[in-house]
Amino acid sequence: MNSMRWRLLKAQLLRQKSGLAALILLALYALAAIFAFAVPYDPNAIHLTERLQPPSAEHWFGTDDNGRDYFARALYGGRVSLxxxxxxxxxxxxxxxxxxxxSGYFGGKTDSFIMRGVDILLSIPSFFLMLILNAYLKPSILTIILIIGLLSWMYISRIVRAETISVKEREYVLYARVSGQSTFRIIARHIIPSIVPTIIVAATISIAGTIMMESALSFLGLGVRPPYASWGSMLNNAKGYLGENFYLALFPGLFILTTVLSFNYLGDVFRSAFEPKVNRR
Known part of the structure; x- marks a missing residue:
């Protein structure tokens, strides 16, 4: 990505204050998750005599039904979710x-075969497939990552295919073909670097979806296993205490909401910076 695009991105961030705020908020969340160990409470330590305490100076987010510090669990849960x-x-x-x-570079029958396979995968309710796979596979964070990653790439492939079809007709790619460069070299050295902005936009939007998927799986009890926490599992544990201890659902819910919104705002900023047509609307 050349310096002009970075300058456009910087200008777009300064122009769209919501995007800049989203970037700052995500940076704060990431730093809080990284340095969660600095909190003086063990997120998994049970203290039944301190259960369901409201937010206070000692426990900023209160305590859960097992007396665990909710602020510490939110930080460690953010580490897992992010x-x-x-x-x-x-x-x-x-x-x-x-x-x-x-698919986009080779075109023809190869393109048709791959895209029909992608269409078939898109027609399958991926979330229910995630539930089934997660129920039969060994529960772990790695399992969740593999399940979500392997079932959420189809939309990205369609976006990248469309960009590849456009880029492969440009002069420098045609010259690379005529000069005898291998297909792998053309794709790796010419096509992929040219579509990096599109990939970044797709990735920014994708991460918001993957966080929602993890939260949904954990909310249904099929994600991170106790005693470890994620924002989704914290919401799941809070279901029985919404009446009197609403803060148990408030904090993880706000973290999920603001994180997903922030990535969506950043996706809009990247799209506006890297796609000139969007800027001229």
Whole structure:
């Protein structure tokens, strides 16, 4: 990505204050998750004598039904939710980019065969397939990452395919073909670098979806296993206490909401910066 695009991105962030605020908020969440160990409470330590205490100076977010510090659990839960979302996004982007570039570059029967396969996968309710796979596979964070990543790359592949079809007709790609460069070299050195902005936009939107998927799985009790927490599992545990201890659902719900909204805002900023047509609307 050349310096002009970075300047456009910087200008767009300064122009769209919501995008800049989203970037700052996500940076704060990431730093809080990384340095969660600095909190003086063990997120999994049970203290039944301190259960269901409201937010206070000692426990900023209160305590849960097992007397565990809710602020510490929110930070460690954010580490899990953000890690799962980020790693699942990387997996889905890698697969989607590979499939999309191959399909768009070769075209013809190869393109038709790959895209019909993608259409079939898109027709399957992926969330229910996630539920089934997660129920039969060994429960772990790695399992969640693999399930979400392997079932969320199809939309990215279609976007990358469309960009590849456009880029492969440009002069520098045609020259690379005529000069005898291998197909792998053309894709790796010419096509993929040209569609990096599109991939970044797709990745930004994808990570919001993967965080929602992880939260939904954990909310249904099929995600992170106790005593460890994610924002989704914290929401699941809060279901029985909404009447008197609403804060148990408030904090993880706000974290999920603001994280997903922030990534969506960033996706809009990247799209506006990297696609000039959007800027001229």
């Amino acid at each position: 890690s799962v979302g980020f790693l699942s996004m990387i997996l889905s982007v890698v697969i989607g980019t590979a499939v999309g570039t191959v």
